[in-house]
Amino acid sequence: MFDATRPAHAPTDHPKVKMGRVGVLIANLGTPDDYTYWPMRRYLNEFLSDKRVIDYPAWKWQPILQAIILTKRPFSSGAAYKSIWNHDKGESPLMSITKDQTAKLRAALVERYGDNVMVDFCMRYGNPSTRSKVRQMVAEGCDRILFFPLYPQYAGATTATANDQFFRALMEETWQPSARTVPAYFDEPAYIDALAQSVERAYAAMDQQPDVLVCSYHGMPERYLMQGDPYHCQCAKTTRLLRERLGWDESRIVSTFQSRFGPEEWLKPYTVEHVAELARQGKKNIAVIAPAFSADCIETLEEINEEIRESFEHAGGETFTYIPCLNDEDAHIGALAKVVEDNLRGWLD
Structure with a gap:
């Protein structure tokens, strides 16, 4: 436990307060x-x-x-x-996985930094809220907080809005902690290696190698790209670095975008259409991975593994393999811990 102490140079009747800890608050999209x-x-x-x-x-x-x-x-x-739904636990898979990720990341960081670090998670939408977790960390003596949105590639609709909510929470604190936000880690070698390991494991378990690996990223309106959002470029680089790490030529891997919403043109090619086109081109065996998601969720378990799979099979595809997100795999937790450690320099060394 991290005990309350009297601040240095304070009078003897000053109340004891908890201070001196560093909070690491990871954040994901959210869940009902x-x-x-x-x-x-x-x-x-x-x-x-x-x-x-x-x-x-x-x-x-x-x-x-x-x-x-x-x-x-x-x-x-x-x-x-x-x-x-995870009916046994009464929660969505995203919630279950995020809890497991947090527990493993906490264990890794406490092993390195001891009780000086507090690790927890929040959701941008729904519960537990960002506000409640910032309040808890401050109450537990965190005078510095590292806020870590679990989105490898930056987008205004993911990373930025998570940061916005974090800053709103800080506005409510009488004694604000110092704060840092973790930048996108789309090209972090440990993250790329973790992705590659997941592909290698999946391929090693298959009787027949896929014709193409589809890297399906969450989409966004093309207009956002024209306004300066770097997401599309960062997705392209993640795919290229993954291909290079696997030692493949360009014909074996492609980037696509899913989850289109509304009447606007979104980033292309659309996953649901492109997998059908691959089947029509004679690519009967494909694998799909979702490098923009740190944990399996509705967009991967339902959209990819059901809707997008169905599109491929209806167009004549034969073998569709979904490669799960990195979730709480040890290589993924190691990559996240490396990112955290890099961003804690100067606070905890």
């Missing part, structure tokens, strides 16, 4: 508390009301969201969540 209508509606309302996610003017977007989308989508999204 349940797949039934009202929890789904609350979650979707928070998510789709975020101006970083949908940047249309509120006067135009909110009537559509509240009157149309949120009356129907909680049912369809709830059914999708129910199909992947």
Whole structure:
């Protein structure tokens, strides 16, 4: 336990306070508390009301969201969540995996830094909230917090909005801790190596090698790229570094983008269409990996492994292999710990 002490040079009657610790707060997108209508509606309302996610003017977007989308989508999204729900634990797979990641990362960092570091997690949308975890860390004596959004590639709709919420939480603290945010780690060698190891393990277990490895990244409107968001470029570099680490030529791997929403043009090629085109081209055996996701979630377990798989098979594809996210694999935890250690320099050495 980290005990409260009297601040240096304080009078003897000064109350003891907890201070001197470093908090490491990892953050992911979030999850509904349940797949039934009202929890789904609350979650979707928070998510789709975020101006970083949908940047249309509120006067135009909110009537559509509240009157149309949120009356129907909680049912369809709830059914999708129910199909992947961790019923034993009463939570989504993203929640279960994030808890496991946090426990392993905590063990690795405490082994190195001892009780000087406190490791926990929060969600941008839903629970546990960023605000509640910042409050807890400050109460437990963290006068420095390293905030770590678990998105390898930076995007305004993921990394930036997570950081926004962290800064909002800091605004509520009377005595603000010092703060750092972890930058994108899309080209971190340990992360690339962890991805490559997951591919090598999957391929070693197959009777027939896939014709193509599809790196399916979460999509975004093309307009965001034109406005200066680096996400597309960072995704392309991740794929290239993975290919080079595997020692493959360019014909064996491709980048695509999934989860299109709304009427705008999004980053291309679209995964759901491209896998069908691969099947029509005679690429009957493919594998799909999702390098933009640090943990399996609705977009991987339901969208990739069901909707995108179905598109491939309906177009004549024969063997579809989904390679799981890195989740709490030891190589992944080692990569995350390396990123944390690099960003703690000067605070904890």
